[in-house]
Amino acid sequence: MVVSKLVKITSHEAENQLELSLRQAFEVLEPKLRPPFSLTIPNPQEYSQLNRAILYGVLSQPHLAKTHIKHLHAIVTDGYALFLSLLVNVVNELYSKLFDSAKNQLLWVTKEMIAVLGVGFDSLLVCLLRQIVGGDFSDWNLWLCFEMVNIFLDKWDCLLEEEPLVLTSALYSFLRLLADHCRLSSPDKLDSLKTMEIEFCVKMLREQFHLCLKVGRDLIRLLQDLAYVPKFRAIWKDLVLNPSEFSTARFCDISQLYRSRTSSRYFLLRITPEMETQLRFVLTHVKFGGQKRYQVWFAKKFLLLPERETLIVDIVRFICCAHHPSNEIIQSDIIPRWAVIGWLLKSCRKNYVEANVKLALFYDWLFFDERVDNIMNIEPAMLLMVCSIPRYIDMTHTLLEFLFLLVENYDVDHNDIIVKGVSSAFTILVQKGVVHSMNILTCCAALSPFLKDKLHRLLSGSNLGVSKESQTTHLRPCAISLSFPDISCLGTPTPSPER
Known part of the structure; x- marks a missing residue:
């Protein structure tokens, strides 16, 4: 049995076809993944295989990741759409089985894709949000949560300009996660994470409330669980008594949110793909x-x-x-x-x-x-x-x-x-x-x-x-x-x- 450098597979498990296709492309094309890169324009099939090989290299060879990304920049012809669709599939199908080093690389390449405004980077962010499990206080789950809220804060201006709706997905996720994190009896482990989550959510609610309205009535349901947190208590007071504080012409009263149904896409955010299946x-x-x-x-x-x-x-x-x-x-x-x-x-x-x-x-x-x-x-x-x-x-x-x-x-x-x-x-x-x-x-x-x-x-x-x-x-x-x-x-x- 061939040992994967990407995922942990037990002896009784069948090989994952996605991982297999990435690995086989990498094994065939590995000699071409080192400089100097070929100047020949690849045909569609070659382009597809190159994307797979480069992705495998990025995730399994951290020391060569920057070289692989430069290669990708040199050959890309579709605005990174294929590469990002492969990344989305990796997150949905393989995330829980990835080696720790591959998870680190996955977050690194996600930031790279945001930096180049790759086509579909918002879908990748949503898929990563779904991998944060509610009520899970394991180190790697909290790490993913920390990394994701850090991305949304660090890339705030870019996301607001390019894909503002993905910010509403993050708001829904972090409000829900905060309700769990604020109940943990040992706060020291979570202090920095909770601080960042609160910072992001309050920033959304105070500065971009017109976007928050798109979440619909379940925004109120999520905020209810956080009413004892001082910064959210202040937001509650304004929602009920001072709606003009949100500087949103369309918002005059909390009943407007009551009448707005929440889209099903938000409920999928707190269910992992495996749970959904x-x-x-x-x-x-x-x-x-x-x-x-x-x-x-x-x-x-x-x-x-x-x-x-x-x-x-x-x-x-x-x-x-x-x-x-x-x-x-x-x-x-x-x-x-x-x-x-x-x-x-x-x-x-x-x-x-x-x-x-x-x-x-x-x-x-x-x-x-x-x-x-x-x-x-x-x-x-x-x-x-x-x-x-x-x-x-x-x-x-x-x-x-x-x-x-x-x-x-x-x-x-x-x-x-x-x-x-x-x-x-x-x-x-x-x-x-x-x-x-x-x-x-x-x-x-x-x-x-x-x-x-x-x-x-x-x-x-x-x-x-x-x-x-x-x-x-x-x-x-x-x-x-x-x-x-x-x-x-x-x-x-x-x-x-x-x-």
Whole structure:
């Protein structure tokens, strides 16, 4: 077996075809990769092979990397498009298996590609952001996070001018990562990283808020987890009370963000390509009732460490908003999304994680507008509540309780928007046939009369009884965190539907 200088391969693993193609190109062309370089213009096939050979050389020969890059500059005819597409494939397919030296080289060549404004360097940055794993405090994961935030700060002017939207991807990623990093009990290890992450995010929010608006309503959800951080607390105050501080003519009120749906591309940012592949496989090919071994494997692979539990929030958001099965899948015996989410909810051990998972599940309900929103984003929560009756009625109870808790307390100054959003969500779910009628909940003998009464009033268009005391209160950091540590319904994980 040939030993790769690029990736770690165990004896039982098959060779990766991408790595093999790069290595074979390098082995064939290695004599031509040293000066003096040929002045002959390569044909398309030769050009493709040269790009592969040079990339392999850059990643596997750090001492010759500058020579290889000069060679690439000399032959490039496509604005580095092919080279960057190969880099993207390397990140997506090989990153976790790369030798440490190759990872270092990967970040080095990324900076080189930004410097020459290679075609597609923004896609490469997004792919690297996806490789930063939430809740992972290993040295190499924190190193990647540090390197990436450093790139976004160091190349700020260039990125702002050439590819400003990639800055919004970085904002989404680092806000989410900060929520994990700020909870770590041993801060010394993360001080410099957190400082840089906060610097970047605050710079975006204060200086480029018009770009931040493109993230949509999930920007608010992410900021909620950071409301206790002084610099973000100040931003919250301005969002609620002084929107003019952001010097953005289009922004007059926080409700504008509520009404703006977040694109699915942002939810992919916090799911690694490997996680995405496994989740899509389960939700596309695994039959309902036969998923347990896949769940066990997934949990051991991605959720085993206690700190990784926060990933469940990102996974639920991905399932709701970025994975929409076809009608053929929906009508088949493939495990439905709601069942996977039920399992994930049961996997939550920490109260604040469970609360944030439920918020991720219901978030689009709060501001639902059928002209803007997709019914598939709200379908899993409805089916999880309905399909848990009667065997797992505790799941139905805890979800409805949480939904009404959100309606009453999420933002009392915009309670009318939230009441309208949630009632619209229930209405459209019936109109589109996700459930035949709301009688399955309102007439359910096992459901709490208290919850049925609240549901009746919501569906009839009545206000849910927000107290006068809370009506005079603006969004508060203690409410924004949505951890609700004193709420009894969040005290223990709830049963999931049939696995």
